[in-house]
Amino acid sequence: MVKNRIKNKWRIPFILFAVVPPLLNLLVIYIYTNFSSFFMAFRDSNGAWGFEQFVRLVREFNMEGSDIKLGLRNTLLTFAIIFISFPFKVLVSYFIYKKVPGYKFYRVAFFLPNIIFSVCVSLVFKRAVGPTGVIAETVGKVMGLDYVPELLADGRFANIVVLLNMIWLQFPGPLIILGGTFSRIPDEVLEAGRVDGTTWITEFTQLIVPMVWPTVTLQMVLTIAGLFGSTGQVFLLTGGSYGTMTISSWMYLQLQQYSVSGYNSNVYNYLSAVGLVITAIAVPLALGVRKLASKINNDVEF
Amino acid sequence: MFEGLKRKSIGEKALYIVVACVFMLVALSYVYILVWTFIAGAKTHTEIVMDPFSLPDKWNFKHYLEVFEVFKVNNSNFGDMLFNSIWFAGAGTLLTQLCSATFAYCLAKYTFPGSNKIYVVLVALLSLPIFGSGGAMYKLYYNLGLINNYAQVLLSYAALNMYTLYYVAYFQSFSGAYAEAARMDGANDFQIYFKVVLPQAKPMFLAMFLTQFITEWNTYESTLIYLPKRPTLPVGIFQFNSEMIYNLRLDILFAACFIVVLPALILFIVFNKTIMTSVSLGGLKG
Numbered sequence: 090m091v092k093n094r095i096k097n098k099w100r101i102p103f104i105l106f107a108v109v110p111p112l113l114n115l116l117v118i119y120i121y122t123n124f125s126s127f128f129m130a131f132r133d134s135n136g137a138w139g140f141e142q143f144v145r146l147v148r149e150f151n152m153e154g155s156d157i158k159l160g161l162r163n164t165l166l167t168f169a170i171i172f173i174s175f176p177f178k179v180l181v182s183y184f185i186y187k188k189v190p191g192y193k194f195y196r197v198a199f200f201l202p203n204i205i206f207s208v209c210v211s212l213v214f215k216r217a218v219g220p221t222g223v224i225a226e227t228v229g230k231v232m233g234l235d236y237v238p239e240l241l242a243d244g245r246f247a248n249i250v251v252l253l254n255m256i257w258l259q260f261p262g263p264l265i266i267l268g269g270t271f272s273r274i275p276d277e278v279l280e281a282g283r284v285d286g287t288t289w290i291t292e293f294t295q296l297i298v299p300m301v302w303p304t305v306t307l308q309m310v311l312t313i314a315g316l317f318g319s320t321g322q323v324f325l326l327t328g329g330s331y332g333t334m335t336i337s338s339w340m341y342l343q344l345q346q347y348s349v350s351g352y353n354s355n356v357y358n359y360l361s362a363v364g365l366v367i368t369a370i371a372v373p374l375a376l377g378v379r380k381l382a383s384k385i386n387n388d389v390e391f
Numbered sequence: 392m393f394e395g396l397k398r399k400s401i402g403e404k405a406l407y408i409v410v411a412c413v414f415m416l417v418a419l420s421y422v423y424i425l426v427w428t429f430i431a432g433a434k435t436h437t438e439i440v441m442d443p444f445s446l447p448d449k450w451n452f453k454h455y456l457e458v459f460e461v462f463k464v465n466n467s468n469f470g471d472m473l474f475n476s477i478w479f480a481g482a483g484t485l486l487t488q489l490c491s492a493t494f495a496y497c498l499a500k501y502t503f504p505g506s507n508k509i510y511v512v513l514v515a516l517l518s519l520p521i522f523g524s525g526g527a528m529y530k531l532y533y534n535l536g537l538i539n540n541y542a543q544v545l546l547s548y549a550a551l552n553m554y555t556l557y558y559v560a561y562f563q564s565f566s567g568a569y570a571e572a573a574r575m576d577g578a579n580d581f582q583i584y585f586k587v588v589l590p591q592a593k594p595m596f597l598a599m600f601l602t603q604f605i606t607e608w609n610t611y612e613s614t615l616i617y618l619p620k621r622p623t624l625p626v627g628i629f630q631f632n633s634e635m636i637y638n639l640r641l642d643i644l645f646a647a648c649f650i651v652v653l654p655a656l657i658l659f660i661v662f663n664k665t666i667m668t669s670v671s672l673g674g675l676k677g
Contacts, residue, residue, distance in 0.1 A: 100501075102581075108503075125531070184414070191418075197659070199414075204652065204655045206610075206651065221440070222443065314518055361527065
């Protein structure tokens with residue numbers, strides 16, 4: 090890469106123009122809010138320093154039917170599903186890149202869950218699994234029930250249905266990023282493999298995946314990092330009821346509930362404490378995934 | 392359509408056909424969301440509730456016109472919500488993309504104190520799942536008077552994020568030949584960037600802009616908290632939902648849903664190829 094080292098009077102103003110506004114924004118939006126959040130976690134209801142919020146968290150976590158405990162359990166379950174299913178998502182991009190029959194159609198259709206806003210998707214999905222639909226009727230018959238169950242309003246089924254909804258909607262994976270990266274693989278590389286008589290499995294595992302490994306790993310870490318901060322469809326499908334609560338949904342529900350009544354410092358202090366504890370769980374998980382990725386292939390570039 | 396099957400063994404052809412069948416089922420289920428929404432918008436409320444998967448006895452396309460009169464939330468009508476969506480998704484996205492692209496170009500093509508560290512720090516910040524700042528963010532917006540304020544776009548969108556990483560990857564392999572030629576002709580750094588580099592990077596910029604625009608057009612979570620009195624169309628639908636169930640007008644709700652989906656859908660179909668082939672993250676190994 091040739092860096093621009095030519096001295097001219099516009100060089101420094103351009104660098105300042107390009108770098109200063111986003112960095113200032115990063116300082117305010119990311120650094121300041123996260124530091125502020127860190128300190129808020131150690132403020133009690135009177136504004137004094139202390140561990141009141143953490144004591145409350147431990148107390149609520151140990152209560153019967155604790156939403157936070159349930160949220161953590163469901164979040165870790167979601168993490169496991171996303172982690173296990175990620176290689177399949179890479180395969181989806183691979184087969185589309187390899188022009189599986191109908192690939193042009195899939196390239197459009199697989200992006201639809203991103204195009205159709207999630208409020209609409211959830212409204213349709215609720216009716217698809219509702220008591221007037223075939224799915225609920227079939228589940229009722231299979232379970233030997235003499236009634237059609239409300240799948241999203243029944244603790245026995247709701248969480249499974251929410252997880253299946255997530256698997257269904259996330260089936261294509263990061264198609265744009267992986268597809269774009271695959272398309273940059275030189276044809277000669279694959280052609281050479283073909284001449285050597287490689288099978289598709291060898292081509293995928295020994296040629297393509299090692300070449301795009303930095304992208305795959307970064308994407309996987311970012312997906313996992315996002316998981317703890319995104320409410321997904323839980324908020325829209327069940328509002329966290331019937332055993333479906335996740336940590337991010339719980340935090341969002343608290344924030345949404347209290348934002349209606351204006352700024353309420355103690356609620357936000359408590360949310361900050363919960364966030365801090367979740368960060369302490371999520372960061373090692375994300376770093377663990379990264380370490381695992383670098384063990385599989387030592388060219389992880391971040 | 393079957394070009395992917397050329398020069399494949401029988402076993403691989405069979406595999407590709409099985410994969411295609413699975414993909415087709417999933418793809419059709421996604422298309423069905425759209426088709427169902429469109430049909431529901433032309434049914435009656437009773438038909439949607441009693442028999443959600445049937446075709447309507449009579450197609451009531453007038454519901455699609457009624458939306459523009461009936462779809463109102465908290466003193467905001469369809470036009471207000473459309474403006475809010477365009478402002479936050481359109482202006483906000485443009486701001487993010489310009490900031491991200493300019494920052495990334497500078498990082499990729501200029502050497503300045505700390506330039507080689509910034510990218511590493513940025514990736515680390517984006518990869519680390521740090522949570523709980525929602526309360527602090529609300530406090531910041533509240534103290535700055537940015538709750539329900541259109542100016543919020545300046546603070547929340549002029550940001551570094553995932554898009555910056557895509558742009559850095561793009562500009563690292565970007566040919567500097569035209570920029571150098573322009574410099575030889577006397578162009579300054581601003582002229583080079585805005586008149587030479589950005590036009591050359593148009594496919595990437597367009598792909599990134601559209602990807603983020605579609606995401607922002609559809610988002611409801613942050614808007615619901617930070618801009619409750621400036622509802623965008625998805626937030627409007629979210630709030631309209633309970634009202635329409637109460638008023639027995641699910642037909643209007645789904646007609647409104649379909650209308651709100653259309654802009655993003657049209658943009659994606661028109662620019663599908665640009666979006667799908669212009670974006671990559673990081674270089675290739677080997």
